[in-house]
Amino acid sequence: MLKDITLGQYFPGDTVAHRLDPRTKLLLVIIYIVGLFNANGWASYAFVILITALSMAISKIKPKSALKGLKPLVIIIILTAVLNIFYTGGTPIIEGWIITWEGIARAVMMSLRIILLIVGTFMLTYTTSPIALTDGLEIMLNPLKKIKIPVHEMSMMMSMALRFIPTLIEETDKIMSAQKARGADFDSGNLFQRAKALLPILVPLFVSAFRRADELAVAMESRCYHGGKGRTRMKQLRMQGIDAWALLLGAAFLAVIFVMKRFGL
Amino acid sequence: MSEIKVSGLRHVYSADTPFEKIAIDNVNVEIPHGQLVGLIGHTGSGKSTFIQHLNGLLVPSSGTVLVDSVNINGDKAAARDVRFKVGLVFQYPEYQLFEETVYADIAFGPKNMKLTESEIDERVREAAALVGVGEELFERSPLELSGGQKRRVAIAGVIAMRPGVLILDEPTAGLDPAGCQRILETICDYREKTGSTVVIVSHSMDDVARIADRLIVFNHGSIRFDGTPEEVFSNPKELSDIGLSVPAPTQIASALREQGVEIEGSVYTTEQLLAALLKLKKEVGRNA
Numbered sequence A: 001m002l003k004d005i006t007l008g009q010y011f012p013g014d015t016v017a018h019r020l021d022p023r024t025k026l027l028l029v030i031i032y033i034v035g036l037f038n039a040n041g042w043a044s045y046a047f048v049i050l051i052t053a054l055s056m057a058i059s060k061i062k063p064k065s066a067l068k069g070l071k072p073l074v075i076i077i078i079l080t081a082v083l084n085i086f087y088t089g090g091t092p093i094i095e096g097w098i099i100t101w102e103g104i105a106r107a108v109m110m111s112l113r114i115i116l117l118i119v120g121t122f123m124l125t126y127t128t129s130p131i132a133l134t135d136g137l138e139i140m141l142n143p144l145k146k147i148k149i150p151v152h153e154m155s156m157m158m159s160m161a162l163r164f165i166p167t168l169i170e171e172t173d174k175i176m177s178a179q180k181a182r183g184a185d186f187d188s189g190n191l192f193q194r195a196k197a198l199l200p201i202l203v204p205l206f207v208s209a210f211r212r213a214d215e216l217a218v219a220m221e222s223r224c225y226h227g228g229k230g231r232t233r234m235k236q237l238r239m240q241g242i243d244a245w246a247l248l249l250g251a252a253f254l255a256v257i258f259v260m261k262r263f264g265l
Numbered sequence B: 001m002s003e004i005k006v007s008g009l010r011h012v013y014s015a016d017t018p019f020e021k022i023a024i025d026n027v028n029v030e031i032p033h034g035q036l037v038g039l040i041g042h043t044g045s046g047k048s049t050f051i052q053h054l055n056g057l058l059v060p061s062s063g064t065v066l067v068d069s070v071n072i073n074g075d076k077a078a079a080r081d082v083r084f085k086v087g088l089v090f091q092y093p094e095y096q097l098f099e100e101t102v103y104a105d106i107a108f109g110p111k112n113m114k115l116t117e118s119e120i121d122e123r124v125r126e127a128a129a130l131v132g133v134g135e136e137l138f139e140r141s142p143l144e145l146s147g148g149q150k151r152r153v154a155i156a157g158v159i160a161m162r163p164g165v166l167i168l169d170e171p172t173a174g175l176d177p178a179g180c181q182r183i184l185e186t187i188c189d190y191r192e193k194t195g196s197t198v199v200i201v202s203h204s205m206d207d208v209a210r211i212a213d214r215l216i217v218f219n220h221g222s223i224r225f226d227g228t229p230e231e232v233f234s235n236p237k238e239l240s241d242i243g244l245s246v247p248a249p250t251q252i253a254s255a256l257r258e259q260g261v262e263i264e265g266s267v268y269t270t271e272q273l274l275a276a277l278l279k280l281k282k283e284v285g286r287n288a
């Protein structure tokens, strides 16, 4: 089912991670990614994995849901691993083979890096509602307004898109069921036939998306929406004590990574 | 003309996630050939979930569904067969129209059945006539029709497959009284013509009671009442406890009975109430 795609889905909860300010979490994810890409040795990878596991425990994410989030990207991970195995020079495992020990090590590291990257960002979307996330982004990007970048409009567009993803998925599910009930067959035939079989879904989906967009525009206008100028927020974002602590820990994490890198661990 | 046998049916949405939801639990029903069943229940009681199991769109978390003694989730061929045997009209079916013309949209189902051109043509015309869509609309785009017309085209699209079981999810939702009446008449016509089994989902008692042989009342995902309209409506208190009401004529009749007026027989349509009152009037006249 379409609904089972968990990548980027928000799960409401009441953990410390849920209570952090979205800006803090965005910064932490950036810190995490910088740290991850500066981890070069096995020891630093182990450290990153440890930190990831700890954060997952704190946010009460079941390993199962994280794994489910990885599923759509399995092919990319495998492809990366295979390319690295075959295209890294070094000492072959067996004389005359193209596969080298260095290649295997690199493949493992690269796959780990992708997996950790996904899991790290997954934690952000798992613990932060899309609305909070775009709000946080908008505030962080506010300085860009000075150079005439329409930050508010962009974030409004983003929150609307995020808001309507579940709606569209649900609608797709419904339309698909209805067409299946009329005998539509989506999973047999060649590529061309399959593409054609999508028409009975896409047409009603677009029709309803346009209708929805129309209605939404009218609803917003009739509530006097006129862009970002002078607009205030219902939910003011405020940094708190735990945010400071979290950022401090983030900095410590980065420091450890750089020290390890210095010593080639 | 098909019979359905459901046993121990249970469906859990989003199993193993924080959003887990048991939509239906322990549902056992047998629907014999040719019966017209009204399925009633408050919002979220699991009606739509239940009917989607009857043609294999949803797979049970546990339990079995037999259509004509075949387990519809048994193998792929059975799952595909049942789509044509059990026709399902969804809630607000007008949002699923997609072809360029009304004709092509009604023909979508029969085409998927791999029928010949002439058979398809025959079925489309027959279905359109049954639901009251005139042939002058055949070349129009379905998007240009009115809401009620769209609904009828969508129903024709399912009827054109000549399913042995016709299931409709809230077919009258959002229509005016005349539109409701027409849809219900269409459904009765279809049953009369083909002898099919029919299941109508609704939360309006008045609509369904009039035409159904049997009512099944859902409450929180399981069956609360199952019987003839008469039997079901004899529990007005329990029905109102689960957010449903008996039809207005039944309420009037039972209020009159409480006042000592002797109204005979079962009353759940306006016509029955009228007949009972007229009969009473005659008797009173005779006695006086």
Ligand SMILES: Nc1ncnc2c1ncn2[C@@H]1O[C@H](COP(=O)(O)OP(=O)(O)OP(=O)(O)O)[C@@H](O)[C@H]1O
Pocket: B013, B014, B021, B022, B023, B041, B042, B043, B044, B045, B046, B047, B048, B049, B050, B203
């Ligand atoms: N796709 C889904 N994913 C998760 N939960 C669902 C889904 N569809 C329905 N539910 C839940 O299952 C329960 C039963 O829903 P269902 O649609 O079967 O009710 P219904 O009786 O048809 O209601 P209505 O009269 O409003 O159409 C509801 O609580 C609903 O929230």
Ligand SMILES: [Mg+2]
Pocket: B047, B048, B049, B091, B169
């Ligand atoms: Mg429903």
